[in-house]
Amino acid sequence: EAGVAQSPRYKIIEKRQSVAFWCNPISGHATLYWYQQILGQGPKLLIQFQNNGVVDDSQLPKDRFSAERLKGVDSTLKIQPAKLEDSAVYLCASSFDWNTEAFFGQGTRLTVV
Amino acid sequence: TQLLEQSPQFLSIQEGENLTVYCNSSSVFSSLQWYRQEPGEGPVLLVTVVTGGEVKKLKRLTFQFGDARKDSSLHITAAQPGDTGLYLCAVVSGAGSYQLTFGKGTKLSVIP
Structure with missing residues (x-):
């Protein structure tokens, strides 16, 4: 069974630029999460989707971060x-x-320089 | 304040040695999980402990949940280089969901 696919694996951008990450969950999985893991720390939940609806985005910095799961499968x-x-x-x-x-x-490892 | 405190933060040992890492909290949990994260990979669930005092074994790994369900330990016997990685403890924190709150982890290096 294929696992969760993410792309790109690495990204380097300059500050103030924009960037997008893509996720393809395991087939048939209704729930999707995005976590942020800063170096030296454990992952921290950013957002949870159930199908194409947002369950919890309380820890997502909404002034700069956005996420969507339009058809209830892939997410960006x-x-x-x-x-x-x-x-x-x-x-x-x-x-x-x-x-x-x-x-x-x-x-996806993001480096902002 | 970190919900889950893990210690030590870093551990470097020789192949064949034994080690124990800890996960502590002032809160009581209904369950606690241990994950291993290898470099460049996502965390992989190793075990879930549910009952206070519970001991679970996974080959050379022994997991224990404290009697008061506030802490847990992971003991590795005869460590091997393949055990190298970041060991994270986590609790399910979302109300009625599988949202995870992680500790900072213990980074283990096993030297051949």
């Missing part, structure tokens, strides 16, 4: 404009339903 996370402190690994995870085990992708 966008940062505009990026700041130096956004340098991190962005992890996508999916689960069959809202209360079942989540499986993580390999992540």
Whole structure:
């Protein structure tokens, strides 16, 4: 069974530029999460989707971050404009339903210079 | 204030040695999970502990949940280079969902 796919794997941008990350969850998984993992820390939840609806985006910095899951499958996370402190690994995870085990992708490593 | 405090932050040992890493909190949890994250990969679930005092074994890894369900430990016997990685503890924190709150992790290096 294919796992959670994320792209790109690495991205380097200058501050104030915009960037987008893509996630394709495991087939049939209704729930999708985006986590941010800053170097030396554990992952921190940014947003949770159930199908194409947002369940929780309370920790998403909405002035610069946005995310969507229009057809309830793939999801994109966008940062505009990026700041130096956004340098991190962005992890996508999916689960069959809202209360079942989540499986993580390999992540996208973002470096803002 | 970190919900989950992990120690030590870094650990470098020789192959064949034993080690224990800890996850502590002042809060009581219904369950606690341990993940391993290898470089360039996402976290992978190793175990979920649910009952106070519970001990679970996964090959050379032994997980224990504290009696008061506030802390947990992971013991590795005869560490191997393949055990190298970031060990994270986490709790399910979302109301009725699988949202995870992680500790900062213990970065383990096993030297051949």
